[in-house]
Amino acid sequence: xxxxxxxxxxxxxxxxxxxxxxxxxxxxxxxxxxxxxxxxxxxxxxxxxxxxxxxxxxxxxxxxxxxxxxxxxxxxxxxxxxxxxxxxxxxxxxxxxxxxxxxxxxxxxxxxxxxxxxxxxxxxxxxxxxxxxxxxxxxxxxxxxxxxxxxxxxxxxxxxxxxxxxxxxxxxxxxxxxxxxxxxxxxxxxxxxxxxxxxxxxxxxxxxxxxxxxxxxxxxxxxxxxxxxxxxxxxxxxxxxxxxxxxxxxxxxxxxxxxxxxxxxxxxxxxxxxxxxxxxxxxxxxxxxxxxxxxxxxxxxxxxxxxxxxxxxxxxxxxxxxxxxxxxxxxxxxxxxxxxxxxxxxxxxxxxxxxxxxxxxxxxxxxxxxxxxxxxxxxxxxxxxxxxxxxxxxxxxxxxxxxxxxxxxxxxxxxxxxxxxxxxxxxxxxxxxxxxxxxxxxxxxxxxxxxxxxxxxxxxxxxxxxxxxxxxxxxxxxxxxxxxxxxxxxxxxxxxxxxxxxxxxxxxxxxxxxxxxxxxxxxxxxxxxxxxxxxxxxxxxxxxxx
Numbered sequence: 001x002x003x004x005x006x007x008x009x010x011x012x013x014x015x016x017x018x019x020x021x022x023x024x025x026x027x028x029x030x031x032x033x034x035x036x037x038x039x040x041x042x043x044x045x046x047x048x049x050x051x052x053x054x055x056x057x058x059x060x061x062x063x064x065x066x067x068x069x070x071x072x073x074x075x076x077x078x079x080x081x082x083x084x085x086x087x088x089x090x091x092x093x094x095x096x097x098x099x100x101x102x103x104x105x106x107x108x109x110x111x112x113x114x115x116x117x118x119x120x121x122x123x124x125x126x127x128x129x130x131x132x133x134x135x136x137x138x139x140x141x142x143x144x145x146x147x148x149x150x151x152x153x154x155x156x157x158x159x160x161x162x163x164x165x166x167x168x169x170x171x172x173x174x175x176x177x178x179x180x181x182x183x184x185x186x187x188x189x190x191x192x193x194x195x196x197x198x199x200x201x202x203x204x205x206x207x208x209x210x211x212x213x214x215x216x217x218x219x220x221x222x223x224x225x226x227x228x229x230x231x232x233x234x235x236x237x238x239x240x241x242x243x244x245x246x247x248x249x250x251x252x253x254x255x256x257x258x259x260x261x262x263x264x265x266x267x268x269x270x271x272x273x274x275x276x277x278x279x280x281x282x283x284x285x286x287x288x289x290x291x292x293x294x295x296x297x298x299x300x301x302x303x304x305x306x307x308x309x310x311x312x313x314x315x316x317x318x319x320x321x322x323x324x325x326x327x328x329x330x331x332x333x334x335x336x337x338x339x340x341x342x343x344x345x346x347x348x349x350x351x352x353x354x355x356x357x358x359x360x361x362x363x364x365x366x367x368x369x370x371x372x373x374x375x376x377x378x379x380x381x382x383x384x385x386x387x388x389x390x391x392x393x394x395x396x397x398x399x400x401x402x403x404x405x406x407x408x409x410x411x412x413x414x415x416x417x418x419x420x421x422x423x424x425x426x427x428x429x430x431x432x433x434x435x436x437x438x439x440x441x442x443x444x445x446x447x448x449x450x451x452x453x454x455x456x457x458x459x460x461x462x463x464x465x466x467x468x469x470x471x472x473x474x475x476x477x478x479x480x481x482x483x484x485x486x487x488x489x490x491x492x493x494x495x496x497x498x499x500x501x502x503x504x505x506x507x508x509x510x511x512x513x514x515x516x517x518x519x520x521x522x523x524x525x526x527x528x529x530x531x532x533x534x535x536x537x538x539x540x541x542x543x544x545x546x
Contacts (some may be wrong), residue, residue: 018073019073020070020074021051021052021073021074021075022049022074022075022076022233022234023049023050023075023076023077023078024051024071024074024078025052025053025054025078026094026095027082028080028082028084028085028088028091029054030084040112041053052070052073052074054067071094071097071098071101074101075107075108075232075233076108076234077098077107077108077109077110078110078111078112079095079109079110079112080112081112081113081121081156081157082114082115082116083127084127085116086124089138089145092149092152093145095152095153095156096145096148096149096151098152098156099151099156106223108223108234108235110220111157111159116128120157121153121154121156121157122157122158124150132146132149178208179216180242182209182212182213182216183216183221184239184243184256185207185256185278186222186231187231187235187239188243188257188280189258189278189311189313191229191230192228192230194227195224195227196227197363197386198213198229200362200385201342201343201362201363203362204343205310221235222235250269250272251266252269252271252273254266254276255275255276255277255308257281258278258279258280260281260282263281267298267299268298270298270301272305273302276308277308277309277310278310278311279309279311279314280311282315282316282317283314283315284317299332299335300332300335300336303335303338306338307338309340309341310341310342311343312337312341312346313343313345314329314346314349315346315347316347330350330351331352335353336353336357339359339360341361342361343361343362343363343364344365344366345365345367346365346366347365347366347369348367348369348370349369349370349371350369352366352374352375356375358375358380360383361381363388365388367388367390368390368392369389369392369394371389371394372395372396373395374395375399382404383406384404384407385406385408386409387407387410387411388411389411389412390413390414390438392412392415393414393415393416394417395415395417396418397418398418398422399422400422402424402428402430405428405430407433407434408434408435410434411436412438412439412442413439413440413441413442414440414441414442416442416443417443418442418443419442419444420444420445420446421444422448423450426451426476432454432455434454435457435459436459437457437461439462439465440464440485441464441465442462442465443465443466443467444465444468445467445469445470446469446470446471448472452473452474452477452478454476454478455480456480457478459483459485460481460485462486463485463486463488463489463508464487464488465488465489466488467490468486468489468490468491470491471486471494471498473495474498474500474501479502479503480503481501481503481504482504482505484504484507486507486509487509487510487532488510488511488512490512490513491512491514492514492516492517493515493517493518493519494507495519496520498519498521499519499520499524499525502524502526504527505528506528506531506532507532508530508532509532510534510535510536511534511535511536512535513535513536513537514537515538516537518533518538519542520542521545
């Protein structure tokens with residue numbers, strides 16, 4: 001056979017196409033096949049990365065169809081640009097196909113610049129220009145393909161890649177420090193999370209989230225789909241390896257922890273932990289309750305060592321576990337979270353420490369907790385943007401919102417003991433950032449009138465609030481509200497001022513069995529696209545709806 005692959009794999013890419021290979025390796029055989037490319041291929045195979053490599057030297061013949069098919073069946077491509085790469089029409093055809101797959105399927109492309117200048121590739125100068133003019137005269141002899149080849153070279157040359165000196169591939173050299181930190185945060189902690197959420201957490205860590213995320217995207221180290229950040233398995237493994245490389249057998253010395261067994265080993269080792277910046281612990285992956293007596297006894301001391309801890313996530317993928325008593329976690333007496341913590345996500349927590357320091361927090365997620373009140377006394381929460389205490393069935397009271405002027409998202413859905421929102425919400429002039437308010441499955445009867453002053457609010461959801469009876473008159477300026485969800489409440493009517501919500505796009509009153517009358521629209525609801533009134537007792541709509 002003309003070509004070989006390291007090994008076959010059964011998993012497929014997120015798209016509909018079947019991917020048989022992790023990597024397609026494109027290179028100019030005469031330049032690199034017996035030195036750098038051989039070492040690279042061997043290392044990829046050794047790491048369990050399924051790699052397709054063409055073993056025939058590319059001379060001048062038409063490219064074989066099976067090679068084009070192999071490119072389509074690869075999750076990513078590594079292109080080794082060497083001095084004579086453009087001398088081969090075969091290489092140029094491969095590259096053009098690779099760039100097509102990048103555009104059509106989102107295939108990851110990692111260029112390696114082997115003793116060549118990327119700008120020569122982009123602008124077809126030097127040896128990359130000679131092939132088109134004096135050397136092989138592509139411009140004259142291959143007119144039908146030249147434009148496609150040039151475009152592929154320009155696109156590939158503009159992708160930030162690896163520069164190779166004496167055959168050494170140094171991934172870290174790609175990054176300035178902040179960029180590497182963000183790359184590792186995503187690989188070890190944030191993969192799959194909402195882009196805007198991640199960006200703001202990183203901003204809270206002084207890591208310029210939006211800029212660094214864009215740089216990683218431009219370098220094809222992450223993809224963004226439906227506003228969520230994803231990382232190819234191959235690239236994520238590379239990130240995890242960087243964290244482990246200096247102390248592969250000593251997780252207590254790593255900067256990031258993500259595997260339950262490694263976290264357990266680190267906690268019981270009673271040493272190290274001073275470098276830990278992020279911990280992501282999925283408890284549902286453990287075969288036993290992770291917080292044994294041994295771990296519990298040392299938890300206070302271990303957390304006291306982690307002065308650098310910025311991001312902490314303790315969670316369950318099995319959401320039914322949240323209500324199980326054995327998964328509730330109590331913290332030891334005198335326990336303190338590190339002061340530098342920016343993101344606290346701990347599902348099933350019984351309560352927060354009495355001396356809880358919230359000064360640097362950007363996001364707090366206590367889903368499924370047993371907390372009755374978030375905290376006592378006044379807290380400095382100016383940096384707090386996201387609060388999620390959903391499914392905390394014992395929560396009876398929310399704190400004063402005046403201490404959270406920059407809050408953007410509040411989720412208290414499923415807090416079945418919560419009867420009302422604190423009247424301070426929207427009642428002071430500085431709360432101008434709140435965009436999303438989720439109150440589903442609470443026993444709230446009505447909203448405070450000050451809700452109308454939340455001028456940035458885009459979504460209000462009160463679905464399945466079985467006690468909710470009345471939506472307040474809009475007295476302020478809710479100019480941004482787009483979605484109002486009141487499904488399965490006991491509301492009877494909406495206030496006439498609802499017509500002043502000029503940005504409102506969707507109202508859902510599905511299953512509101514007591515809803516009788518929709519108000520006349522006096523204002524300008526020019527953006528309303530969806531109105532759901534199924535299973536209501538409304539008999540007719542006003543003439544102003546039309």
